[in-house]
Amino acid sequence: xxxxxxxxxxxxxxxxxxxxxxxxxxxxxxDSRPLAFGQVYTTLARLERDELVKVVDKGSEGGPExxxxxxxxxxxxxxxxxxxEPIHPAMGAVDEMVRKxxxxxxxxxxxxxxxxxxxxxxxRRIRELRTAAGDEEATSSKLVRDYIALHLDADLRWLDSxxxxxxxxxxxxx
Amino acid sequence: xxDLALEVLRVxxxxxRDVALRGVSLQVNPGEVVAVTGxxxxxxxxxxxxxxxxxxxxxxxxxxxxxxLAELPEAARTRLRRTKLxxxxxxxxxxxxxTLVDNVALxxxxxxxxxxxxxxxxxxxxERVGAAADAxxxxxxxxxxxxxxxxxxxxxxxxxxxxxxxxxTGSLDSQAGEQVLxxxxxxxxxxxxxxxxxxxxNLVAAYADxxxxxxxxxxxxEVALS
Amino acid sequence: xxxxxxxxxxxxxxxxxxxxxxxLVVSIGLAGAFLLxxxxxxxxxxxxxxxxxxxxxxxxxxxxxxxxAIATVLLAVAACALAIQALKLGTAARDRRLxxxxxxxxxxxxxxxxGAVEAGLGGLAGGILAGPLYLVLAMMVQALPRxxxxxxxxxxxxxxxxxxxxxxxxxxxxxxxxxLRRGVIVDPLTATPAGPLRYRTALIVGGVGLVASFLGYFxxxxxxxxxxxxxxxxxxxxxxxxxxxxxxxxxxxxxxRLSGSADPxxxxxxxRLIRTARSAGRTATLLVICGMVAGIGALGVAAAIADxxxxxxxxxxxxxxxxxxTGFGxxxxxxLFTAFVxxxxxxxxxxxxxxxxxxxxxxxxxxGVGEAQLRRSVRYQLTSSAALPLAAGLMAGCLLYRFYxxxxxxxxxxxxxxxxxxxxxxxxxxxxxxxxxxLRGQVREAIDPKNLRLP
Numbered sequence: 001x002x003x004x005x006x007x008x009x010x011x012x013x014x015x016x017x018x019x020x021x022x023x024x025x026x027x028x029x030x031d032s033r034p035l036a037f038g039q040v041y042t043t044l045a046r047l048e049r050d051e052l053v054k055v056v057d058k059g060s061e062g063g064p065e066x067x068x069x070x071x072x073x074x075x076x077x078x079x080x081x082x083x084x085e086p087i088h089p090a091m092g093a094v095d096e097m098v099r100k101x102x103x104x105x106x107x108x109x110x111x112x113x114x115x116x117x118x119x120x121x122x123x124r125r126i127r128e129l130r131t132a133a134g135d136e137e138a139t140s141s142k143l144v145r146d147y148i149a150l151h152l153d154a155d156l157r158w159l160d161s162x163x164x165x166x167x168x169x170x171x172x173x174x
Numbered sequence: 175x176x177d178l179a180l181e182v183l184r185v186x187x188x189x190x191r192d193v194a195l196r197g198v199s200l201q202v203n204p205g206e207v208v209a210v211t212g213x214x215x216x217x218x219x220x221x222x223x224x225x226x227x228x229x230x231x232x233x234x235x236x237x238x239x240x241x242x243l244a245e246l247p248e249a250a251r252t253r254l255r256r257t258k259l260x261x262x263x264x265x266x267x268x269x270x271x272x273t274l275v276d277n278v279a280l281x282x283x284x285x286x287x288x289x290x291x292x293x294x295x296x297x298x299x300x301e302r303v304g305a306a307a308d309a310x311x312x313x314x315x316x317x318x319x320x321x322x323x324x325x326x327x328x329x330x331x332x333x334x335x336x337x338x339x340x341x342x343t344g345s346l347d348s349q350a351g352e353q354v355l356x357x358x359x360x361x362x363x364x365x366x367x368x369x370x371x372x373x374x375x376n377l378v379a380a381y382a383d384x385x386x387x388x389x390x391x392x393x394x395x396e397v398a399l400s
Numbered sequence: 401x402x403x404x405x406x407x408x409x410x411x412x413x414x415x416x417x418x419x420x421x422x423x424l425v426v427s428i429g430l431a432g433a434f435l436l437x438x439x440x441x442x443x444x445x446x447x448x449x450x451x452x453x454x455x456x457x458x459x460x461x462x463x464x465x466x467x468x469a470i471a472t473v474l475l476a477v478a479a480c481a482l483a484i485q486a487l488k489l490g491t492a493a494r495d496r497r498l499x500x501x502x503x504x505x506x507x508x509x510x511x512x513x514x515g516a517v518e519a520g521l522g523g524l525a526g527g528i529l530a531g532p533l534y535l536v537l538a539m540m541v542q543a544l545p546r547x548x549x550x551x552x553x554x555x556x557x558x559x560x561x562x563x564x565x566x567x568x569x570x571x572x573x574x575x576x577x578x579x580l581r582r583g584v585i586v587d588p589l590t591a592t593p594a595g596p597l598r599y600r601t602a603l604i605v606g607g608v609g610l611v612a613s614f615l616g617y618f619x620x621x622x623x624x625x626x627x628x629x630x631x632x633x634x635x636x637x638x639x640x641x642x643x644x645x646x647x648x649x650x651x652x653x654x655x656x657r658l659s660g661s662a663d664p665x666x667x668x669x670x671x672r673l674i675r676t677a678r679s680a681g682r683t684a685t686l687l688v689i690c691g692m693v694a695g696i697g698a699l700g701v702a703a704a705i706a707d708x709x710x711x712x713x714x715x716x717x718x719x720x721x722x723x724x725x726t727g728f729g730x731x732x733x734x735x736l737f738t739a740f741v742x743x744x745x746x747x748x749x750x751x752x753x754x755x756x757x758x759x760x761x762x763x764x765x766x767x768g769v770g771e772a773q774l775r776r777s778v779r780y781q782l783t784s785s786a787a788l789p790l791a792a793g794l795m796a797g798c799l800l801y802r803f804y805x806x807x808x809x810x811x812x813x814x815x816x817x818x819x820x821x822x823x824x825x826x827x828x829x830x831x832x833x834x835x836x837x838x839l840r841g842q843v844r845e846a847i848d849p850k851n852l853r854l855p
Contacts, residue, residue: 116395126380153376228849252768267763271671283664
């Protein structure tokens with residue numbers, strides 16, 4: 001579900017408390033289910049174990065709520081790789097693409113490479129779906145494939161528009 | 175020399191004050207299918223027109239089937255376009271005064287082939303594209319799908335090295351569009367022609383071997399799709 | 401809708417609109433001038449000889465006098481045909497404007513009213529212009545030597561006839577402008593192209609017209625004064641109706657013949673003739689009428705040359721040479737005028753079509769139908785549709801004269817009757833070729849690849 005990578009993105013602009021991470025997530029995705037505190041702390045602990053984040057400041061009381069976490073270099077690299085990596089298009093996997101795009105906007109990273117590879121990935125999958133049909137196969141399979149292909153098309157159009165807007169914003173800000 | 179079907183080098187074009195192309199380069203190999211995509215106004219149609227010799231670029235060069243378009247005299251350039259190039263547009267490209275078979279035969283007649291032979295070729299191509307039943311109808315009486323089929327036949331009747339298609343399915347409903355696109359891909363492949371499709375429709379672009387995406391008169395990215 | 405609003409909406413907007421309006425006003429003005437001239441002659445009466453020393457011999461003989469009157473009416477009809485052609489010219493921009501009116505909620509009647517006001521404005525301006533044009537024409541005629549004064553000098557009655565003619569022209573223009581299909585989009589969703597030519601109807605109407613004019617022919621000689629007018633109307637009207645009905649059929653047939661050619665440019669020209677058969681038919685009608693006028697005049701002069709030894713006129717004029725020269729001069733003037741009108745109609749129609757179909761011509765240029773080829777194709781189209789109608793008109797005019805010239809003997813040889821149409825055909829070819837030359841700017845604009853950029 002890429003929650004771990006999201007947390008990395010949330011720490012991109014600087015070290016923060018677990019509470020700030022949760023608040024940041026809910027700001028980034030106001031229409032989604034709010035992130036639970038438990039999940040935040042579990043994820044942070046796992047990231048620390050994997051050396052992607054480190055503890056920057058242990059609070060005076062020593063409890064997890066008071067700990068300040070920050071990205072390690074390894075964590076930054078991991079985040080950058082994740083942002084540039086296209087998702088494999090499948091039903092349900094698209095949430096991850098949306099999260100990537102939001103994270104990209106918020107962290108100010110470049111979109112070109114990602115866009116190119118994600119488009120290629122989607123287009124390949126669309127072609128697979130549309131050329132897979134044989135004449136004898138059941139209509140239902142074809143219908144399901146059509147459904148997926150059309151939704152992938154919709155996702156791709158959203159992606160193009162999103163990245164267009166990002167680029168425009170960057171240009172006007174300059 | 176080169177055996178590329180098309181080579182466009184750093185081409186620039188502006189319509190009066192509106193700059194459409196800012197130094198665009200593109201290479202197409204024989205038999206390849208390339209999709210040129212991008213939002214409207216990005217210059218993809220202008221690129222197509224420059225590559226097809228319809229517009230003369232203000233900067234850069236275009237080599238069609240190995241020959242520099244700008245260096246050819248008018249008559250030779252016309253001949254080259256007629257024999258090596260096929261064009262399919264979104265709509266309105268058939269001569270409304272003529273029947274489908276006369277429309278398809280027109281490039282052959284202009285090349286100087288005799289009328290009977292041209293008609294025979296035209297009819298066989300119409301059969302291949304599935305429009306033989308309407309061969310003696312005029313465009314105004316037929317559906318968009320049938321007209322586009324005839325347009326595909328006309329583009330391929332001279333056995334070109336490269337076919338340019340500008341939103342070929344843009345004015346058709348999804349079913350007719352799918353059929354025409356299928357037809358275009360198969361016919362081009364059958365004749366060994368390269369195909370450059372300009373489209374804003376992802377479902378069309380998916381069939382290409384390579385995607386070239388444009389924005390604001392430049393190429394944003396190129397990715398292989400197969 | 402108030403009249404003021406209608407006028408605002410009807411005013412010409414673009415350069416092409418202005419050109420169209422100018423053509424309309426000038427042609428109505430010319431028609432009005434000729435009508436005024438014919439009326440002036442009518443006021444001299446059609447019976448008996450006039451032995452004035454200030455009138456031309458052509459006016460003195462009552463047979464010839466009615467001939468001149470008919471000629472002026474025919475010239476007026478020719479100018480009217482040009483005016484109708486101008487009205488039927490659409491421009492893409494004007495069509496769009498009218499469609500926009502419909503989409504903005506105007507009813508079909510309101511749009512038709514805009515069309516009527518537009519035509520009416522042209523008619524009014526033309527009617528007003530007719531007065532000065534008639535004066536200029538009359539003065540030019542008076543400046544000729546006595547033999548050439550085929551128009552009596554204008555008199556005070558003309559001040560009365562002028563506004564009457566102007567009002568008639570305005571009303572006629574408004575009525576025609578309000579009932580035209582082209583350019584008055586009644587329902588944008590069901591704007592269907594005009595169906596295929598109805599051959600049977602055309603042939604029937606044409607036949608009726610010919611019968612009517614034959615009736616007129618043969619009754620003219622044994623009629624009283626009042627019946628004379630009726631018979632002349634039958635004669636002239638019948639021919640005009642026949643020409644108008646049969647011309648599109650003729651053009652359609654010419655187009656089909658061209659389409660069968662091996663030359664692709666001829667095939668394209670033929671197809672274009674078939675598609676524009678109605679509009680090209682109007683031009684052809686005009687040419688037939690022009691031909692008739694020229695045919696009458698030419699054969700009449702030829703007859704005068706052939707029979708100069710025995711005519712009573714020689715005693716009256718004293719110099720038959722001048723008589724003939726005047727005849728030639730007048731005929732030449734009429735022929736030139738008709739050639740000019742025909743050329744204008746040809747150019748206007750062809751330019752309109754080039755503008756309308758420019759996207760498609762731009763596509764053709766991809767195949768190598770370049771500027772030179774398109775010009776050639778246009779020339780095939782124009783010469784084909786101009787030569788035969790003009791020849792037919794000349795032949796009809798000659799035959800008309802033969803039957804009509806009871807006083808002058810059978811000196812008009814068959815040679816003249818055949819020779820005139822042949823010469824006329826050559827003239828038509830020249831006019832069409834000249835028209836093609838004048839259209840080279842429009843041809844260049846039509847095949848410009850920038851036209852592909854249109855939505």
